[in-house]
Amino acid sequence: MTERLRFQVEKFLTGPNGTKRARAARLELRATSPDVQWLPIETPAFMPVGTSGSVKALTTDEVSSLGAKIILGNTYHLYLRPGHERIEKLGGLHRFMNWKGAILTDSGGFQVFSLSNLNKVDDQGVTFQSHIDGSTHRFTPELSMEIQRSLGSQMVMAFDECPPYPATREQVSRAMKRTRDWAERGLRVELKPHQARFGIFQGGLYEDLRVESAQQITELPFDGFAIGGLSIGESPDMMQKMAAYSAPLLPFDKPRYLMGVGRPEDLVEGVRAGIDIFDCVMPTRNARNKQLFTSFGKINIKNTTYSDDTKPLDPNCQCETCKNYSRAYLRHLFISGEVLSARLNTLHNLSFYAELMRQMRRAILENRFDDWAKSFYTQYHAKSFEK
Amino acid sequence: MTERLRFQVEKFLTGPNGTKRARAARLELRATSPDVQWLPIETPAFMPVGTSGSVKALTTDEVSSLGAKIILGNTYHLYLRPGHERIEKLGGLHRFMNWKGAILTDSGGFQVFSLSNLNKVDDQGVTFQSHIDGSTHRFTPELSMEIQRSLGSQMVMAFDECPPYPATREQVSRAMKRTRDWAERGLRVELKPHQARFGIFQGGLYEDLRVESAQQITELPFDGFAIGGLSIGESPDMMQKMAAYSAPLLPFDKPRYLMGVGRPEDLVEGVRAGIDIFDCVMPTRNARNKQLFTSFGKINIKNTTYSDDTKPLDPNCQCETCKNYSRAYLRHLFISGEVLSARLNTLHNLSFYAELMRQMRRAILENRFDDWAKSFYTQYHAKSFEK
Numbered sequence: 001m002t003e004r005l006r007f008q009v010e011k012f013l014t015g016p017n018g019t020k021r022a023r024a025a026r027l028e029l030r031a032t033s034p035d036v037q038w039l040p041i042e043t044p045a046f047m048p049v050g051t052s053g054s055v056k057a058l059t060t061d062e063v064s065s066l067g068a069k070i071i072l073g074n075t076y077h078l079y080l081r082p083g084h085e086r087i088e089k090l091g092g093l094h095r096f097m098n099w100k101g102a103i104l105t106d107s108g109g110f111q112v113f114s115l116s117n118l119n120k121v122d123d124q125g126v127t128f129q130s131h132i133d134g135s136t137h138r139f140t141p142e143l144s145m146e147i148q149r150s151l152g153s154q155m156v157m158a159f160d161e162c163p164p165y166p167a168t169r170e171q172v173s174r175a176m177k178r179t180r181d182w183a184e185r186g187l188r189v190e191l192k193p194h195q196a197r198f199g200i201f202q203g204g205l206y207e208d209l210r211v212e213s214a215q216q217i218t219e220l221p222f223d224g225f226a227i228g229g230l231s232i233g234e235s236p237d238m239m240q241k242m243a244a245y246s247a248p249l250l251p252f253d254k255p256r257y258l259m260g261v262g263r264p265e266d267l268v269e270g271v272r273a274g275i276d277i278f279d280c281v282m283p284t285r286n287a288r289n290k291q292l293f294t295s296f297g298k299i300n301i302k303n304t305t306y307s308d309d310t311k312p313l314d315p316n317c318q319c320e321t322c323k324n325y326s327r328a329y330l331r332h333l334f335i336s337g338e339v340l341s342a343r344l345n346t347l348h349n350l351s352f353y354a355e356l357m358r359q360m361r362r363a364i365l366e367n368r369f370d371d372w373a374k375s376f377y378t379q380y381h382a383k384s385f386e387k
Numbered sequence: 388m389t390e391r392l393r394f395q396v397e398k399f400l401t402g403p404n405g406t407k408r409a410r411a412a413r414l415e416l417r418a419t420s421p422d423v424q425w426l427p428i429e430t431p432a433f434m435p436v437g438t439s440g441s442v443k444a445l446t447t448d449e450v451s452s453l454g455a456k457i458i459l460g461n462t463y464h465l466y467l468r469p470g471h472e473r474i475e476k477l478g479g480l481h482r483f484m485n486w487k488g489a490i491l492t493d494s495g496g497f498q499v500f501s502l503s504n505l506n507k508v509d510d511q512g513v514t515f516q517s518h519i520d521g522s523t524h525r526f527t528p529e530l531s532m533e534i535q536r537s538l539g540s541q542m543v544m545a546f547d548e549c550p551p552y553p554a555t556r557e558q559v560s561r562a563m564k565r566t567r568d569w570a571e572r573g574l575r576v577e578l579k580p581h582q583a584r585f586g587i588f589q590g591g592l593y594e595d596l597r598v599e600s601a602q603q604i605t606e607l608p609f610d611g612f613a614i615g616g617l618s619i620g621e622s623p624d625m626m627q628k629m630a631a632y633s634a635p636l637l638p639f640d641k642p643r644y645l646m647g648v649g650r651p652e653d654l655v656e657g658v659r660a661g662i663d664i665f666d667c668v669m670p671t672r673n674a675r676n677k678q679l680f681t682s683f684g685k686i687n688i689k690n691t692t693y694s695d696d697t698k699p700l701d702p703n704c705q706c707e708t709c710k711n712y713s714r715a716y717l718r719h720l721f722i723s724g725e726v727l728s729a730r731l732n733t734l735h736n737l738s739f740y741a742e743l744m745r746q747m748r749r750a751i752l753e754n755r756f757d758d759w760a761k762s763f764y765t766q767y768h769a770k771s772f773e774k
Binding site for chain 1: 439440441443444445446447448468469473476477478483484485675694695697707711712713715716718719720722723725726727729730731
C-alpha cells in the first residue's frame with residue numbers, strides 16, 4: 001500500500017506531571033501533480049475554509065501567499081453545486097479551483113445536520129433537503145467517501161454523526177455508536193492512492209463517552225484523528241476544556257485535528273493542549289461582517305472611531321491590507337458595501353491567523369510557549385487598540 | 388502659471404476628404420507625489436470607473452497591472468460618502484485609495500440628475516436628495532470645483548447640465564446656455580496647481596446645437612474638452628453618429644473625451660472619429676452581472692453551455708483570469724454568488740478593454756486602423772465562441 005501521510009513531531013512540551021502538551025510537527029501529504037511527491041505542512045496550522053471551491057473573496061495565489069499549505073473544501077456544498085462528478089470530470093477539485101496546495105474535505109455530515117432542511121437520520125445514513133433548491137438527497141458513509149474520492153482531497157474525513165448541543169447522554173451515545181459503524185463502513189470504500197483518511201470521534205461533553213469514542217475510533221486504521229462535536233453552541237470555556245481533555249486521548253504519533261475551531265484564544269488553548277490542525281469560517285466570515293482580528297484584540301471596522309484614522313489596521317501586521325490601506329479607507333469600503341472590503345478584510349484576518357500559528361510554532365520550538373501565550377493574551381485583551 | 392497638462396498627437400489618420408480622424412497621442416498629467424513630475428498616458432485610452440474610491444472588486448495594484456494609467460472617481464458619490472473634506476484631510480483621493488496613477492473626477496452633475504431623487508435645477512445650481520439617506524443637498528458650479536479640488540484629481544470636469552433623452556430643442560438649448568454659464572463660473576474657482584480643467588459641451592442630438600455649444604465651450608480656457616450628453620438612452624447608432632459628428636468640432640491639439648462610452652464597438656467607432664479618452668461602467672458593472680467580453684463577442688457566463696467547459700474564457704486573452712481558471716469554474720463562482728466571481732470577471736473585462744485600446748493605438752501608429760477594425764468586427768460578431 002502506498003504511504004499516504006507522513007507525520008513527525010519535531011518538538012513537544014510537557015505539562016506539570018510529565019503529560020505531553022503543545023507540539024510542533026511536520027505533516028506531509030501526497031501531491032496530486034506528478035511534479036512533486038509530498039506537500040509539507042508545518043504544524044500547528046490553521047486551514048482556511050474554501051466552502052464552495054473558493055476561499056471567499058481571495059484567489060488561490062493570495063491564499064498561498066499567506067503561507068497556507070492546506071485548505072478545507074465542503075463535501076456538502078460541492079456535491080450540491082457544481083456536483084462531485086462534474087468536478088472529477090474537470091480534473092478534480094485542485095485543478096478546478098487552481099489550488100496547488102493540499103485539500104482536506106469534510107464528510108458533509110455536519111452541514112447535512114446544520115444547513116439542510118428536514119434531515120432524517122437512520123442507521124444507514126441521512127436523508128436531507130438541499131438548502132439551495134429543496135431537492136431531496138441522501139448521504140451514506142459510502143457516498144461521502146465516493147464524493148471525497150471524486151473531489152480528490154488529500155485528507156478525507158470519515159462520515160460521522162455530530163449530536164447537537166445540548167444533547168442527552170443517550171443521544172450522544174447513539175451518535176457515537178453510529179459514528180463508529182459509519183467509520184468502519186467508510187473504511188471499506190477504496191480511495192485514490194494519494195488520499196489519507198481521518199477518523200472523527202464524538203462524545204459530546206461527557207468525559208467518559210469521549211474516552212470510549214476515542215478508543216473505538218483510534219483502533220481503526222486511520223491516518224489521523226479529529227475531535228468532532230465541539231464548537232457547536234457550548235461555551236468557549238466548555239469547548240476549550242473538552243478539547244484539552246480530548247487531545248491526549250488521541251495517539252501521539254498521528255496528526256490531531258480540532259474541527260470548526262475557532263477564535264484566536266481557542267487556537268492558543270487548542271495548541272497548548274496538543275492539537276495540530278484547525279479550521280474555522282471565523283476569520284473569513286467575520287471579515288465580510290466587519291469584524292477584524294488584530295494583535296490588540298478584535299475590532300468592528302464600521303465604528304465611527306475609524307472615520308478619520310490614517311493608521312494601518314494593525315501596525316504589527318505585514319499583510320497587503322495593512323501595508324497599503326488606512327483604517328479610514330477600510331471603514332469607508334465596508335460602509336459603502338464595496339466588494340474590495342470583503343477582499344482586504346479577509347486577507348487581513350487570514351493573515352492574522354497564519355501569523356498567530358507561526359508564532360505559536362516558533363514558541364514551541366524555542367520552548368517558551370507559556371510565556372508567549374501570556375504576552376499574547378496581555379496584548380490581545382489590553383483593548384489598547386482604539387487609542 | 389504652472390503647466391498642468393501636455394498633449395502631443397503622435398500620429399493621425401485622414402478620412403476620404405482629408406479630414407483628420409483616429410489619432411494616437413501622448414497625454415501627460417501632473418503627478419501629486421514629489422517623486423515624479425508627470426504621469427504619461429498613451430491614448431486612445433479607457434478609464435476604469437472607481438465610483439466610490441474603488442474600482443469595484445479590484446485593488447489598485449491590479450488596476451495598474453492592467454495597464455490603466457488613469458481612473459475615474461465620482462464627485463457625487465465621494466461628496467456624499469465619505470465626504471470630500473474628509474478625503475482631503477486624509478491626504479486626498481490618491482492616497483485614500485492607494486492609487487499612484489492619475490484620476491479624473493466628474494463634476495457630479497450627471498449623477499445628481501440620474502441617481503438622486505427629486506432634483507430641482509435652476510440657473511444657480513441643482514438641489515437634490517441623496518440616494519443614500521434622502522438628505523437634501525445643493526450642487527453649484529462653484530461647489531463642484533471645490534469638491535474636486537479637495538479630492539485632488541488631475542482632470543477636473545466642468546459642472547454641466549446634461550438634458551435627458553429624448554429632449555426638445557428648447558430643453559437642449561436651455562441646458563446648453565446653463566452649461567456655458569456654469570463653465571465660466573467654474574473657471575473662476577481656483578484649483579490646485581496640478582489640476583487640469585476639462586470643459587463639456589452639450590447639444591443633444593441636434594447638429595446645429597452641437598456646433599454652437601462646442602464653439603461656446605472651446606473658446607473658454609480649458610485644457611481639454613469632453614462630449615457630454617451622449618450614451619444616455621439614444622440608440623448606439625445615434626450615439627456613434629453624433630460622437631463622430633462632434634469630435635471634429637473640438638480643437639485638434641487638445642485631448643478629447645467621450646463621456647460614459649461604452650461598448651467595445653462604441654470605443655472602436657469613437658477612436659475612428661478621433662476621440663482620445665473614454666470611461667464607462669460597462670466592463671466593471673457587467674462583470675458583476677455575468678456579462679463577459681471576449682474577442683469572440685460577449686457571453687453570459689451563467690449559460691449552461693459552460694458547465695463542463697475546461698477552456699479559458701478567452702483563449703486570446705493573457706489576463707490572470709484566463710491564465711488560471713476555466714469557463715466551468717467561472718460559471719460555478721457566478722452561480723454560487725462567490726465574491727471571487729466579481730473579481731475574476733472584472734479583471735477579465737477590464738483587461739479586454741485595455742487590450743482593445745492597445746490594439747487600436749498600435750493599428751493607428753502602423754497606419755492600418757480600418758483593416759484592424761474590419762477584422763475586429765469579423766471576429767467579434769462571428770459568434771464562434773460557443774463552439
